[in-house]
Amino acid sequence: MLRSLLAVALASVALPAWAEPPRVVTDIAAVHSLVSRVMKGVGEPELLIPAGASPHFYALKPSDAGKLRDAQIVIKIGPQLSPWMDRPLTSLAQGAKRLHLLEQPGTITLAARTGATFEPHRDHGDHHPGTGEDDHDHDHDHGHAAIDPHAWLDPENGKIWLPLIARALSDLDPEHAADYSANATAGTAEIDRAMADTRAALASVQDLHFIVFHDAYQYFEHRFGLNAAGAIALSHASPPGPARISELRERVEALDVTCALTEPQFDLDLVRTVFDGHDLKTAVVDPAGSAIPLGPDMYPELIRSVGAALTSCN
Structure with a gap:
């Protein structure tokens, strides 16, 4: 009996002491998916x-x-997307590290658009905060304009963020650093495949002009060379006024726009008002990917879903 107990004790000493994974909180589903891929x-x-x-x-x-109190690190887009988070993070997650993705060097950002109509896309360069590098002159004055926070819809940003997430997690959990790095590399390849699929799907709509309800797709348009003609609402909280609707109707007339991207929660009657007297096709698309199951595969599928919605509107 004593010999058996001793054997059990020795075996337990010999077992490796695996570190607990970090306790990570993310803000939105797209970021959750990227982190899930790194932590797979x-x-x-x-x-x-x-x-x-x-x-x-x-x-x-x-x-x-409770999630914030337990967090060791909070990974989020940044205060540009959710300014309300600053206060609870300060009060509830004082000891947690923070990774604001929009503020990371190399992140591609675009200035927020405020007008009802957009100029046709030219060949924009990528703006890299923290590096001062621009491939071409930009149409946007990044020094004086607010940043559009929907940067996850440029899949190049997803690729930029994966290794940054891996590095941040490795700092907290060096025992799994190799796993995080390998997962980030695999995730990058998956995003590349999603981009290739999306480019192929969008080949038939490169000349399509469309109106969006909420201006959330600028990064996607920029990456895939698309032609949004305007946005019905300035933001979730700002319904369009008569002047904005009138400007959009003139744009629809001038470009013979027949496609509108709507979102599940928005009022189709406003879309019909803008397109009154014109043929209209609508495609429901969600920049947050609410209908896509959470997990490592969600982010590449989100990119594909936006492309598929546009294709269906042709």
Whole structure:
């Protein structure tokens, strides 16, 4: 009996002491997917803002407060997307590290558009905060204009962020650093495949002019060379006034626009008002990917889903 107990004790000493994975909180589903890809086989992040909820105006629940209190790191787009998060992070997650993706060197950013109509896309360069590098002159004055926060819809940003996420997690959990790095590399290849699929799908709509309800797709347009003609609403909280609708109707007339991208929560009657008297096709698309299951595959599927919606509107 004594010999058996001793053997068990020795065996337990010999077992490796595996580190617990970091406790990670992410803001939106797209970021959750990127982090899930990096943590695949090691652990899973927590999602703070549930699918279908607006990241601009979300009210925390008691369970969300618990997630933040337990977090070792919070990975999010940045205050440009969800400025309300600063206060609860300061009060509930004081000890947690923060990774604001929009502020990372190399991240491609575009200035927010405020007008009802957009000029046709020219060949923009990529703006890289923190590096001062621009491939070409930009139409946007980044020094004086607010940054459009929907940067996850440029899949190149997803590729830029994966190794940054891996590095941040490795700092907290060096034992799994090799896993995080390998997962980030695999995730990059998956995004490349999603981009290739999306480019192929969009080949038939390169000359399509379309109106969006909410101006969330600038990064996607920029990456894939698309031609959005305008946005019906300035933001989630700002319904369009008569002057904006009138300007859009003139644009629809001038370009013979027949396609509108709508989102599940928005009022189709406003879209019909803009297109009154014109043929109209609509495609429902969600920049947050609310209908796509959470997990490592969600982000590449989100990119494909936006391309598929546009293709269906041709």
